[in-house]
Every structure is written in structure tokens, then in C-alpha cells.
Amino acid sequence: MVFERERVSAVSATARALGVHEGMRRGGVQLLAPAAHQHERDPLQETAMLQQAALALLQYTPQVALAEEACVLLDVSASLRLFGGIRALCRKIRITIARLGLSATLACAVTATGAWMLARFGDVRTLRTASLCRRLDRLPVVLLSAAVAHLEWLHGLGCRQLGQLRRLPRAGLQRRCGKDLLDMLARAYGEAPEVHDWVVAPPAFRARIELPDRIDQTDILATYAQRLLAQLAGWLAARQLAIKKLRLWLEHERGRQAVPPTELGLPLSVPAWQEDHLHTLVKEKLSRSTLAAPAIALGLAADELQAQQAASELLFPEPGGSAEDHQRLLELLVARLGADKVQQAAPRADHRPEIANRWCSVMQSTTRLPAPMTTNPAHLPPRPLWLLEEPLPLRLHRHRPVYRSPLEFTSPPERIEAGWWEGRPLTRDYFTARDAQHAYYWIFRQWRGGERPDEEPQWFLHGLFG
Amino acid sequence: MLTPSSPLRTPETIHPSLWLASQLARGGARGVSSGFEALDAELPERGWPPGVLIELLLPQDGIGELRLLRPLLAQEPGQGAARSPQRLARAERIALLQAPYQVNAPGWAHMGVAAARLLHLQADHPADAVWAAEQVLRADSCQALLMWQTRQRKGDHELLRRLHIAAQSGHTLFFMFRPLACAREASPAPLRLTLHAARDGLDIGFLKRRGPLREQTLFLPLSPSPNLQRHAPVDRRTPALATAGSLSSELAG
Numbered sequence: 001m002v003f004e005r006e007r008v009s010a011v012s013a014t015a016r017a018l019g020v021h022e023g024m025r026r027g028g029v030q031l032l033a034p035a036a037h038q039h040e041r042d043p044l045q046e047t048a049m050l051q052q053a054a055l056a057l058l059q060y061t062p063q064v065a066l067a068e069e070a071c072v073l074l075d076v077s078a079s080l081r082l083f084g085g086i087r088a089l090c091r092k093i094r095i096t097i098a099r100l101g102l103s104a105t106l107a108c109a110v111t112a113t114g115a116w117m118l119a120r121f122g123d124v125r126t127l128r129t130a131s132l133c134r135r136l137d138r139l140p141v142v143l144l145s146a147a148v149a150h151l152e153w154l155h156g157l158g159c160r161q162l163g164q165l166r167r168l169p170r171a172g173l174q175r176r177c178g179k180d181l182l183d184m185l186a187r188a189y190g191e192a193p194e195v196h197d198w199v200v201a202p203p204a205f206r207a208r209i210e211l212p213d214r215i216d217q218t219d220i221l222a223t224y225a226q227r228l229l230a231q232l233a234g235w236l237a238a239r240q241l242a243i244k245k246l247r248l249w250l251e252h253e254r255g256r257q258a259v260p261p262t263e264l265g266l267p268l269s270v271p272a273w274q275e276d277h278l279h280t281l282v283k284e285k286l287s288r289s290t291l292a293a294p295a296i297a298l299g300l301a302a303d304e305l306q307a308q309q310a311a312s313e314l315l316f317p318e319p320g321g322s323a324e325d326h327q328r329l330l331e332l333l334v335a336r337l338g339a340d341k342v343q344q345a346a347p348r349a350d351h352r353p354e355i356a357n358r359w360c361s362v363m364q365s366t367t368r369l370p371a372p373m374t375t376n377p378a379h380l381p382p383r384p385l386w387l388l389e390e391p392l393p394l395r396l397h398r399h400r401p402v403y404r405s406p407l408e409f410t411s412p413p414e415r416i417e418a419g420w421w422e423g424r425p426l427t428r429d430y431f432t433a434r435d436a437q438h439a440y441y442w443i444f445r446q447w448r449g450g451e452r453p454d455e456e457p458q459w460f461l462h463g464l465f466g
Numbered sequence: 467m468l469t470p471s472s473p474l475r476t477p478e479t480i481h482p483s484l485w486l487a488s489q490l491a492r493g494g495a496r497g498v499s500s501g502f503e504a505l506d507a508e509l510p511e512r513g514w515p516p517g518v519l520i521e522l523l524l525p526q527d528g529i530g531e532l533r534l535l536r537p538l539l540a541q542e543p544g545q546g547a548a549r550s551p552q553r554l555a556r557a558e559r560i561a562l563l564q565a566p567y568q569v570n571a572p573g574w575a576h577m578g579v580a581a582a583r584l585l586h587l588q589a590d591h592p593a594d595a596v597w598a599a600e601q602v603l604r605a606d607s608c609q610a611l612l613m614w615q616t617r618q619r620k621g622d623h624e625l626l627r628r629l630h631i632a633a634q635s636g637h638t639l640f641f642m643f644r645p646l647a648c649a650r651e652a653s654p655a656p657l658r659l660t661l662h663a664a665r666d667g668l669d670i671g672f673l674k675r676r677g678p679l680r681e682q683t684l685f686l687p688l689s690p691s692p693n694l695q696r697h698a699p700v701d702r703r704t705p706a707l708a709t710a711g712s713l714s715s716e717l718a719g
Contacts, residue, residue, distance in 0.1 A: 326559065333587060343585075343587075344585060
């Protein structure tokens with residue numbers, strides 16, 4: 001249960017079963033439910049949470065406003081088509097709110113004040129003015145905040161629902177209860193225009209959350225990071241930006257055994273703004289890093305930003321993933337396997353096979369590497385599909401090299417004589433050979449210092465034709 | 467009572483996913499032609515099925531398993547060679563995972579697979595490899611994923627099932643090369659072929675397929691074998707023919 005100024009303000013179902021109810025004093029509660037967890041209400045943190053929620057919800061509409069009684073108002077009239085209708089939109093908003101670690105009741109209506117009152121009553125979705133009026137007519141008067149001061153008088157009249165209130169004479173009602181009540185009623189029913197104070201996204205993004213406990217498991221940290229990422233997604237959408245470099249830091253114990261915060265930089269090869277993608281990247285990054293000490297707080301900052309590029313779609317979309325999907329896949333693979341394990345080919349114009357076969361990380365641009373291979377490969381002599389890391393020395397049996405079984409030559413030799421300009425001359429005769437199992441190999445005969453009749457050449461296996 | 471005209475005798479007319487045990491599955495025209503008529507005729511769906519786990523079981527690497535896939539993977543020479551990897555279409559990318567040896571990019575280019583089309587992934591742990599395969603299959607942004615498993619391990623069945631489920635989420639052609647010893651174990655892959663090297667070709671055994679049992683192997687001639695490949699063309703320039711009267715008058719005079 002939650003206390004506010006020594007009075008119970010929220011109760012769990014089990015505590016309610018024990019007889020605790022709102023407005024009780026602390027002493028009474030301790031008598032009834034001594035084992036119950038007691039928390040203090042923190043209005044500052046509540047406001048902060050509400051602002052975080054508003055920031056995260058900016059990804060659905062640029063028009064978000066905060067209302068009293070912990071309400072966030074969203075003008076979604078322009079977002080319905082983009083997010084695939086009201087049901088899909090509500091589902092997405094629910095997911096975002098759950099990621100923030102909050103729960104909410106969601107109501108939609110054609111007027112903001114109407115929706116606000118419906119939300120405080122329960123999950124109600126109305127899309128037309130007529131149905132909204134019907135719904136509102138049945139709501140209790142207490143939901144109208146301007147009427148709370150006159151509640152006793154209204155109940156005394158037998159006026160308990162908004163519909164009954166509306167039927168009272170307006171002049172008398174205005175004289176007794178003031179203009180506010182009538183104004184609010186008119187706004188709720190769409191008879192008067194509404195004015196909102198829209199939430200504006202801050203110019204720079206920096207968010208931080210305190211963790212409830214000391215946490216040293218990275219998967220739990222990733223769940224908390226999701227709260228920050230939801231806010232980041234809303235902020236990026238509101239400012240039409242995409243992120244190029246993300247910085248996550250973990251704060252550790254302060255005080256005597258202070259440990260400096262761990263910083264995790266997350267550079268992206270292609271700017272992104274999709275929350276799910278960022279979350280998977282952060283999750284992989286966290287799971288690969290080791291924590292020096294348990295973390296007590298998490299922070300997130302957007303370091304490098306650039307304007308969001310609108311996605312261009314094809315008139316006839318290809319099946320399967322788009323180029324952006326592929327980029328995201330590469331980033332994800334790099335995040336877990338490491339940049340040097342995700343490679344692209346950058347063959348080099350060189351006669352020596354081990355030098356011609358060059359691979360570099362996908363994060364590297366191939367265009368700036370020296371001497372790329374531009375020859376049409378069809379003009380080259382045959383090359384195997386696999387190369388051995390190190391040529392494997394072969395022994396000879398009756399003047400024939402042996403690898404598992406004696407090898408039989410199936411091609412004329414190809415002489416490669418290169419490297420003399422680097423001081424490492426090599427002279428090799430490459431052959432295609434076949435073994436008894438009909439597998440093809442690429443073998444070579446090495447001459448140490450040029451071809452001489454008195455020298456016995458050494459044979460090596462260098463590759464396999466798959 | 468089954469009359470000759472009963473639809474139960476010809477279940478394939480009821481729904482394309484139905485077939486008799488004596489028939490090959492013809493679920494639709496989804497199969498990608500392997501490039502070999504004889505093999506296509508023996509494969510369900512008349513070709514390599516995309517979006518499923520295809521197991522190829524080999525006694526050793528390098529017996530010609532990649533030449534078998536050559537018609538599928540190769541492109542016209544010169545096409546796609548000059549483009550950067552970012553600008554490739556989906557149908558052109560090929561991911562190689564846990565390759566048994568160093569991948570020789572010039573060799574692949576020689577086979578008809580431009581170097582820019584290749585994506586080479588190497589994972590330190592088997593668990594990472596399976597994870598990477600799942601990500602590639604889920605993203606569905608590659609034409610084919612070739613994965614090698616060099617050693618048989620306990621719990622393979624569970625991993626294969628995970629991979630097969632991941633494969634079903636897209637249209638990537640997913641080939642997994644495994645040692646022949648795995649043929650004894652059950653596998654969730656709907657298509658399992660054993661490959662044995664033969665003179666100038668491959669003997670293909672059908673261990674499991676959506677269709678009737680086939681005991682005898684299918685011999686597939688794989689030409690050109692490396693020894694039959696054309697030799698390097700002699701790049702000799704034809705000398706310019708000197709035609710009569712082409713000599714300038716100054717020199718002549």
C-alpha cells in the first residue's frame with residue numbers, strides 16, 4: 001500500500017481483503033495488516049514518470065499534452081492511418097507504456113476532455129460524437145473535477161450522472177457552481193473548443209534511471225535500458241532525427257568504494273531510429289560486456305545525430321527483407337560476433353593467392369582499400385573455393401604427392417612467380433589434382449630459389465575445389 | 467468405397483499440400499530449380515525448397531558440394547561484380563557461416579559468384595553460430611545461407627529444430643552441411659541428401675524427402691570439373707593490319 005501524508009492512498013487487493021481502505025491512518029493499517037509493504041508516495045517521481053511517458057508517446061503523434069490526475073492526452077487524429085487504425089495504435093501505445101514499466105487505462109474519444117474523463121472511468125473507446133455523448137451521460141458527476149466542490153449539493157438534488165447534470169437549468173447552475181463547470185461540460189461534449197499546452201521535446205537527449213536494487217545481471221539491465229530507449233524513440237521521432245552513436249553508461253556504487261561508471265559506446269553504421277532495433281543492439285552489447293561492479297543507475301545519451309531519412313519504398317516490393325533490413329542484420333551480427341567476424345570480400349589484384357584473397361570487416365568501406373581486383377574473373381585460370389590458412393606440406397610416394405591417397409594431376413601447371421619486389425620471392429607451379437575419392441585439390445610445387453635441376457622441390461596442398 | 471474417380475484416389479486435386487506416399491510433394495511452384503533436370507525431377511516442389519532446412523551430409527569437405535550448388539548461386543559473369551555490397555538486391559547476397567576453410571573470394575568469383583555478394587560469418591561458439599543463422603534467416607535479406615557443422619554434438623536435434631523454424635519465417639535457401647555420421651540421427655529437416663564423390667560427378671542419396679523412398683543413389687555429372695574448365699585465354703593483341711596506302715606520304719617520300 002502507498003501512503004500520502006500518513007493516509008493510505010492506494011491499496012493492493014490482498015490488503016483490501018484484510019480491511020484496509022483508502023484514507024486510513026498508518027496506525028490502523030499496522031494493526032490490520034502488519035506484514036504489508038508500506039511505501040511513501042513520491043509526487044516528484046510521479047511527475048518525472050509522467051513526463052517520460054509523454055516523451056515516449058511522442059513517437060505516435062507530435063501533439064502530446066499533460067493533463068491533471070496523471071493523464072497524458074494524445075491527438076492521434078493524424079496518426080490513425082500511419083499506424084494502421086485505432087486498434088493497432090492502441091496496442092502499440094500499450095506496449096510502449098508497458099516498456100516504461102507503467103500501466104495505464106486507455107480511452108479514446110473525439111474530445112480530449114471527454115477522453116480524459118472516460119480514461120479515469122475505465123478502458124473505453126468511442127469514435128463518434130453520438131456514442132461519446134451517450135457514454136458521458138452515464139458517467140458519475142464526481143469525474144468532473146470542477147463539480148467536486150459542489151458534490152454534496154448535487155447528490156442532494158439526486159443528480160449523480162453527467163446526463164442529469166446537463167438537464168439542470170444552465171442559468172441556475174452557473175450562478176451556484178460557477179462558469180468553470182459549464183465550460184468543462186461543454187468541452188467534454190464537443191460544444192466548445194479545447195486549448196492544450198503541447199509537450200515539446202527537449203533540444204538534447206539525456207535520460208537516466210535509478211535502479212531499484214544493485215543489479216549485476218546484464219539481461220535485467222537490458223530490460224531497464226528499454227525504458228530509456230522508449231523515451232529515446234519518442235524523442236527521435238518528435239525531432240525527426242536518426243541516431244548515429246549511442247552512449248550507455250552504468251553507474252556503480254558511490255561513496256567509499258566508489259567505482260567509476262562503465263561507458264558503453266554503440267556506433268551505428270547506418271543511422272537508425274527504430275526502438276526495437278536499438279533495443280536488440282543494446283541487449284547484445286550488454287550481454288557481451290562484463291560488469292566491474294553491480295550497477296545502481298543507467299543512463300543513455302544520444303551523441304551523434306543526423307536528420308532522419310524517409311524510407312523509400314518500391315512500387316513493386318521485392319519479397320524478403322529490404323536493404324535497410326540487411327544493414328540492421330549486419331549491425332546485429334557485429335554487435336554479438338564482433339566486427340572482425342562479419343566479413344566481406346575485397347579481393348586484391350595480386351598473383352599470389354593468399355594475398356589476392358582479402359577479407360575485411362563489413363563496417364569498413366571497401367572502396368578505399370588499395371588495389372582492388374577489377375579483372376574479369378572469367379579471364380583468370382581456375383581458382384579453388386577454399387584456401388588453407390597455411391599450405392600443408394605433402395609427402396611424396398613414388399614421385400607423386402600424397403594427401404590421404406596418391407594424387408593424380410588433372411591440369412597443366414600454372415607458374416606463379418611473384419613477390420620479388422617485396423624481398424620475398426616465391427616460385428610455385430600450381431596444379432589441379434584429384435585423389436582416389438574424386439575430390440579435387442589445388443596443390444603446388446615450390447622452388448626455393450628458382451628452378452634448379454639438382455634441387456628436390458617441395459609439394460604443398462593449398463586449396464580445395466568444393 | 468474408393469471408386470477410380472473418387473477424389474481420395476487423387477488427393478492432390480483436393481489441396482496442393484496433400485499427396486500420396488508414392489508421389490512427390492508438389493505443394494506449389496515454390497521450388498528453386500537446382501539447374502540439373504535429373505535432380506529437379508527427384509526433388510519435391512521440383513527444386514530446392516526455400517524457407518526450409520536442407521541438410522547435405524558429406525563424408526568430407528571439398529567433394530563437389532559447392533559445384534552442386536553452382537547453377538543456383540552463380541550469375542552471369544560481370545553482373546553484380548562492380549557494385550558495392552550495399553546496393554545489392556536481396557536475390558544476390560549469399561551468407562557463409564562457419565566455413566570449414568578460408569573462403570577464397572577469387573575462386574568464388576571464378577565460379578560465378580561475385581565477391582561483393584558474399585558475407586562471411588565466423589562465430590567462436592556453436593551457440594553464437596546458431597544465433598547468427600537465426601538472425602540471417604529472420605532478416606530474410608539473403609538469397610542463400612550456407613552453414614557448416616563440422617562436428618556432431620549432443621542436442622543437435624533441438625538446434626536443428628530451432629533453425630528450421632527460423633528458416634520458415636522467410637524465403638532464404640538454407641543449406642546446412644553436416645558430416646555423414648549425422649545420417650544415423652533423426653533430424654527435423656524435411657529434405658536430407660547424402661553426397662558421395664564419384665568420378666566426374668556426385669552420387670546423391672535421398673535420405674529423407676517429402677515423397678517416396680528412393681533406395682538407389684542418383685548420379686549427377688558435374689561438369690565442368692576443374693580439369694575440364696577452359697584454360698586462361700591467351701591475351702594476345704592482334705597486330706594492326708597495315709593496309710596499302712596507309713603509310714603517310716612523308717615517310718614514303
